[in-house]
Amino acid sequence: MDRGTVGSANRGRLQVEVRTEGRSEVVKPAGELDHHTAELLRAPLDEALAQGRTRLVIDCSQLEFCDSTGLNVLLGARLKAEAVGGGVHLAGMLPVVARVFEITGAEAVFTVHDSLEAALSD
Template sequence: MSTEDRGEDAAQRRAQSWTTDTGATVCRLVGDLDLDTLDPTRSLLEEALHRGAPALVVDLAGVTFCDSSGLNLLLQIRSAAQKAGVTTRLASAPEQVARLLDITGASAVFSIHSSIDEALCEN
C-alpha cells in the first residue's frame, strides 16, 4: 500500500464533521496526524472551516499520534480561522498530543478543552 493510499484511507476514517445546535462545526480526527495523512486531513479541516460557523472545534480524542507536521497543520488552520473571524478550539487531546502542544508552546495559542461539550460551552 502506498503512502497516498494510507492517507486516503485515513481521510475516510477522519471524515467526521458536523454542525451543532450552537452553530459550531465539530471535526473529529481519528488515527495518526502526520505527514502521511496531512493532505486529506487538511482538506477535511479546510472544508469544515469554510462552512462559515463562528467556531471550529477539533476533537482530538481519537488521535493516536501527532508529529510536527500535524501540529503545523493545526496552527495553519487556526491562523486561517482567525483571519476568517472563526475561533478554533481543541478538545479531548490525548496525552501525547497535549504534551506536544505544551513542549512547543502551542498550548498558549489554542483554546484547549477537556471535552467537546466544554469546548462548545465557551463564550
C-alpha cells in the same frame, strides 16, 4: 448535520469525521496525524472555512499521534479562522498529543478544553 468520514489510503491510519453542531464545525480525527495523513485533516478544515464555518472544534479524543506536520495543519487552520473572526478549539487531547503541544508551546495559541462537551458549551 453529519458530513461523513474521510478515510486514509494509508490503511486507515487517520479517519476524519465532520459534523455541524450548533455554531461549531466539529472535526474529529482518529488515529495518526502525520506527514502522510495531514491532508485528510487539512481538506475538511479548509472546506469548513470556505463554507463560512469559522468556529472549528477539533475533537482530539481519538487522535493517537500528532507530528509537526499535523501541528502545522492545526496552526494554519487557526490563522485562517482568526483572520475571519473565528477560532480553533481543541478538545479532549490524549496525554501523548497534549505533550506535543506543551513541548512546542502551541497550547498557548489554542483554546484547549478538557472535553468536547466543554468546547461546545464555551
